Amino acid sequence: MRIAAISNSRIPSTTANSIEAMKACQGLTDLGHEVKIFAPMEVLDTNVSHLKDYYGLRTKPDIEWLPSHPALKRLDFVLHAHSRARKYGAEIIYTWLPQSAVLALQTGYPTVLEMHADVSGQFGRWWLRRFFNSPGKKRMTVTTQALRNTLESSTRLLFPAGEAIIMPNGVDLAEYANLPTPPQARHLLSLEERLTVGFTGHIYPGRGAELLFELARRFPETNFLWVGGNPETIESWREKVATASLKNVTLTGFVEHNRVPLYQAAAEVLLMPYGQSVSASSGQEIAGVINPMKMFEYMAAGRAIVSADLPSIREILSEESAVFCKPNDLEEWTSSLRSLLKDERRRLSLGTSANRDAEKYSWNSRAERILEGWA
Structure with a gap:
């Protein structure tokens, strides 16, 4: 399947969220899926040739950097990414951004949302509630039961078992x-x-x-x-x-x-x-x-x-x-x-x-x- 992975991580970066995103996408690629990564244009080095060794990947990632203005809270990036995902012919949207997940559902894509921490910012709770209240095929992953409990408390929702699954991080x-x-x-x-x-x-x-x-x-x-x-x-x-x-x-x-x-x-x-x-x-x-x-x-x-x-x-x-x-x-x-x-x-x-x-x-x-x- 063609999967558009929309990440808010700075790539390349030494941060854990950047490494996790790249490793998660490698896992999808290893299963035979075609994965294209969309990331914010926040780095000077956009040469993908060294990313394979930098992240310890088996294959060179297919990645496209898109504009992201800090004052717009990633909304411009999300819109650009979804436009590019459509042109790419994506069959699934895989994202780490609740606002991206909501837009994906509203445009008819099966959607995976990875959550690694509690929602933050003025609209974080609103976006996650909107995700669960939106129709469509969706699945949210959380890394621990503790995080699931925290997110349910933050959103005042009880997540459906099939739509919220505990999925710890991994290792190669x-x-x-x-x-x-x-x-x-x-x-x-x-x-x-x-x-x-x-x-x-x-x-x-x-x-x-x-x-x-x-x-x-x-x-x-x-x-x-x-x-x-x-x-x-x-x-x-x-x-x-x-x-x-x-x-x-x-x-x-x-x-x-x-x-x-x-x-x-x-x-x-x-x-x-x-x-x-x-x-x-x-x-x-x-x-x-x-x-x-x-x-x-x-x-x-x-x-x-x-x-x-x-x-x-x-x-x-x-x-x-x-x-x-x-x-x-x-x-x-x-x-x-x-x-x-x-x-x-x-x-x-x-x-x-x-x-x-x-x-x-x-x-x-x-x-x-x-x-x-x-x-």
Whole structure:
């Protein structure tokens, strides 16, 4: 089928929403669908030739950038995108924008709307209510039960079971096949050979950078590997690390997505040190509904996971696949990490269990479930 994917993400970008959109579209393409992506013209580099490696995709994406004026709140972009989708001959509209989903239904398209956070802005609730009140073939995906509950509360609606489905984020399992052992990965990356604790992703407020820093101070014989982050944030933390004379912290900065699995493989333990309050790249509060892609990557990497104990995280992980700690509780994190670093058997057991669970969350199987009964 021809699918027009209308995304509000900046492409290319290192933000999670940009990566998720590209991976979701790859999943659709892998199923044999023809997918064309429409994205806002907010970048200087619109050369698609490098996007395949940048996002770790198997095929070069078909993408078209369209005008988007900030003052118009994406409405001009949505109108342009739907006009282009018609010319493209789209059979399904797949979007991350409620206003785009409403327009798609009003023009007769079967519509998939992905939601990853609560509605925002003055008209967010109105658009989502309009989506469910509009006739037509539709399906909304939410990443967690917690998010479904939040959206029902925000809109004061009870979503029909068949039109609102829980669909967590995913992982490209092929990228994690036949990973090297931690010592082998460290050798390939020219990292010092010693026990390593890893973290991958951006360091927005609530993502635990301060906790990572304090843990590194408490475990001077263990290497701490931080992968990702924008240049300004990374440089700030490099200065703090140097001031504290920490010799056991490696901050890589941005790493292309297809190389992230190797860095994750270099660690014996992978951390998700979220706080009680977590900000998305947009600044929106998401701690109550968070469903991070790094969680599925960590699982696929087959490494022991230590995570902040948040209800939405427990929708995926369990005591058999992760160690949970109270958010921001340095003493509990210290105790849990010390115990894991001393217990190789437990690390391997947790990693094996997580890896087995990851099999349920491929991008391809996710795409199949989203379009089940439609294609």
